[in-house]
Amino acid sequence: MWQIYQFPLCPFSRKVRLLLAEKGVPYELIRENPWEHREAFQMLNHAGRTPVLHNPEKQITLADSRAICEYFEETVDKAPMINGTATGRAEIRRLVAMFDENFFAAVTQPLLEERMKKRLVYRQSPDSRVLRDAMRLANDHLYYIDYLIDNRPWLAGSTMSLADLAAAAQISVADYLGGIDWSLHEQAASWYSVFKSRPSFRPLLTERMDVIQPPSHYADVNA
Amino acid sequence: MWQIYQFPLCPFSRKVRLLLAEKGVPYELIRENPWEHREAFQMLNHAGRTPVLHNPEKQITLADSRAICEYFEETVDKAPMINGTATGRAEIRRLVAMFDENFFAAVTQPLLEERMKKRLVYRQSPDSRVLRDAMRLANDHLYYIDYLIDNRPWLAGSTMSLADLAAAAQISVADYLGGIDWSLHEQAASWYSVFKSRPSFRPLLTERMDVIQPPSHYADVNA
Numbered sequence: 427m428w429q430i431y432q433f434p435l436c437p438f439s440r441k442v443r444l445l446l447a448e449k450g451v452p453y454e455l456i457r458e459n460p461w462e463h464r465e466a467f468q469m470l471n472h473a474g475r476t477p478v479l480h481n482p483e484k485q486i487t488l489a490d491s492r493a494i495c496e497y498f499e500e501t502v503d504k505a506p507m508i509n510g511t512a513t514g515r516a517e518i519r520r521l522v523a524m525f526d527e528n529f530f531a532a533v534t535q536p537l538l539e540e541r542m543k544k545r546l547v548y549r550q551s552p553d554s555r556v557l558r559d560a561m562r563l564a565n566d567h568l569y570y571i572d573y574l575i576d577n578r579p580w581l582a583g584s585t586m587s588l589a590d591l592a593a594a595a596q597i598s599v600a601d602y603l604g605g606i607d608w609s610l611h612e613q614a615a616s617w618y619s620v621f622k623s624r625p626s627f628r629p630l631l632t633e634r635m636d637v638i639q640p641p642s643h644y645a646d647v648n649a
Numbered sequence: 650m651w652q653i654y655q656f657p658l659c660p661f662s663r664k665v666r667l668l669l670a671e672k673g674v675p676y677e678l679i680r681e682n683p684w685e686h687r688e689a690f691q692m693l694n695h696a697g698r699t700p701v702l703h704n705p706e707k708q709i710t711l712a713d714s715r716a717i718c719e720y721f722e723e724t725v726d727k728a729p730m731i732n733g734t735a736t737g738r739a740e741i742r743r744l745v746a747m748f749d750e751n752f753f754a755a756v757t758q759p760l761l762e763e764r765m766k767k768r769l770v771y772r773q774s775p776d777s778r779v780l781r782d783a784m785r786l787a788n789d790h791l792y793y794i795d796y797l798i799d800n801r802p803w804l805a806g807s808t809m810s811l812a813d814l815a816a817a818a819q820i821s822v823a824d825y826l827g828g829i830d831w832s833l834h835e836q837a838a839s840w841y842s843v844f845k846s847r848p849s850f851r852p853l854l855t856e857r858m859d860v861i862q863p864p865s866h867y868a869d870v871n872a
Contacts, residue, residue: 493742
């Protein structure tokens with residue numbers, strides 16, 4: 427069986443887990459805190475990042491969440507998530523990159539730093555200026571989702587794709603850490619609430635990251 | 650014809666240009682400084698990053714360098730660069746991500762900030778501590794390339810792949826900005842010197858970024 431080295435609030439591990447669940451690929455979780463720089467983990471992935479997928483029977487190790495997603499897209503026919511014409515696939519990958527890179531750098535990463543690592547690792551208080559900036563930039567991204575959902579049923583077009591999984595993965599971590607204000611974003615909220623009730627998403631919403639608690643609306647599918 | 654919005658020291662544009670040249674796809678360059686946040690450019694790419702590829706005849710706009718590379722890999726058969734088995738392709742993509750993300754964040758981005766943007770935009774002097782850190786981390790990456798080239802003719806295996814193009818693109822920008830010390834890296838230097846003499850690479854080496862000059866070895870194929 428595939429083993430996923432991850433921690434509960436890793437957005438890239440969440441994206442891979444959503445993909446595997448949609449495709450019906452079973453996996454087991456192995457807890458890995460990449461900030462501990464464990465030597466055995468560095469050997470699995472020179473980049474030192476989660477997720478890493480390891481299959482002991484097949485003797486395969488995969489690293490980098492986009493490389494992992496492309497691998498399962500190529501090897502498992504069920505539930506294609508990078509589908510359509512070459513330009514359609516480019517649009518899916520453009521949006522995946524936007525959430526993996528821009529949203530992560532502007533929103534998820536500072537929230538993880540301020541609200542998770544400062545609490546669990548450094549025993550410091552969060553910097554309220556950094557939190558405010560992250561929430562403002564989250565808001566900008568939600569406006570862009572509103573715009574996309576005004577024009578398309580799913581983020582990259584007429585069907586659910588890896589773009590939706592990547593966006594939902596980042597947003598779910600930001601939401602857990604109290605970084606999302608849904609009040610001004612009817613379209614984004616309705617798109618996300620559909621996601622929250624999918625069977626692939628439910629296991630993520632029930633997990634907790636050590637002593638850090640999410641806001642009450644986080645796992646509520648009707649919120 | 651394809652138009653590439655880019656600036657001469659954008660490592661992601663260089664990766665795409667190397668791929669297009671290897672595949673024999675003609676293009677023209679359009680100078681874009683993404684730090685100017687030009688509104689018309691933001692309309693082409695919401696993420697505001699170079700490169701963006703635009704084809705006026707086909708009315709196609711592509712953004713995100715990895716999405717762009719996958720698009721040309723899917724639509725142009727010549728010179729396959731993400732080739733082989735599913736695990737082989739995952740290895741290529743893992744290394745592309747390592748250079749696009751880890752090398753860029755640790756080396757190329759701080760060098761661009763200190764030696765390009767501070768000079769051209771902010772009119773400040775570079776921070777020598779940041780430069781030292783970037784050069785030390787470049788050194789760590791070159792050791793990893795030495796290790797790969799000890800075991801394989803090309804970074805991801807027996808043939809040239811997008812991993813080599815991604816690595817050479819980042820390294821060429823770092824080298825232009827004086828961030829690479831080749832003296833301890835015989836294997837990495839021999840791999841890179843093969844690249845420097847490829848026809849796809851020559852146009853990049855002759856370009857200059859405004860008033861910023863590269864070190865004398867930069868464009869020398871025998872250095």
